[in-house]
Amino acid sequence: MAHIKPKRGPEPVFPPFEYSELLSEANFGDWRDELVTKGYTVIKGAVPREKALAARNEAFEWLEGFHLGFKRDDPSTYKNEYLPNHMKGGMIHGYGIAHEQWLWNLRAEQGVVDAFAKLWGTDELITSFDSAAIMLPSRTDIVDAGRWEHIDQSPSRRGLYCVQGILNLNDCGPDDGGLMILEGSAPIVEKFFDTIGREETRTWGPVDFYSFTDDQHQWFYDQGCTWTKVCCEPGDLILWDSRAMHYNVLPKGKTDRTVAYICMAPAKLLSEEDRQKRKIAFEQYLGTTHVPFAALHLRPHVPGVRVDTGLPDPLDTGIPRNPREATDRVLKLSGIKAY
């Protein structure tokens, strides 16, 4: 153990969480058992295949709609200069994307809502205002930033806190871009921190995040954890426990990775203060992190800086080109309208 950074920090300080024991035992008799034991699961056909592919088409129309020169049938346009701002090969956060109608349509899909309803035991849910990723294949103008193994939960929390989702809109095989999960890490990550200690202070970044060093990985390998590339089809919903170590990989083959990040949780977890923040986010088309009910760090929209010009992108107004319609379902999933 001497090779692992032995920082002995404070014991967990967060208040008890109502659902912390929800995934403690694999005795459901359905996909929730895999979520418990492996830390992730794939819900096949949460959205019908054709609908998912149609949403991928909408995503590409959205991309082409900036009129920067990107054309889906011309790989020579798979370059920063022809694309809106993005990070890590295709994760998009600007342009009010979180509130585009095509993305909201996916959040409102019955199969997506049903999956989270089964998980939490209630269909009174709120959703994150998270974004999408369109990772184009065979790009020559970007450098693979490499692995960034992390969990999306503070080391100081006890038990379950959040289950994240990726709605897959394209075929996703072994060579295609996608999610890497350290199978078996979720159930033992708390033991890891109890053993090696917790960071004493945080100096940057969100609370619900921890990035692991290479030598810390060995502790998990010694416990039998193994990396898995999650493969799935259009319309499949990947769910993973935020305690599972994960990162993503860029496409290696000829297939684009097009996904929507969707995370839902019980509406009753939302405090009145956070409800007001979500109302502002909704009205101003702001995005949030994956946690729908807390940590809502609202900031006014600032246009992203383009890598090709070094200047703020005049197209990044923060307003969606086709903003979501405020239907009853959308308002309830936003947390603005009570169930």
Ligand SMILES: [Fe+2]
């Ligand atoms: Fe993550």
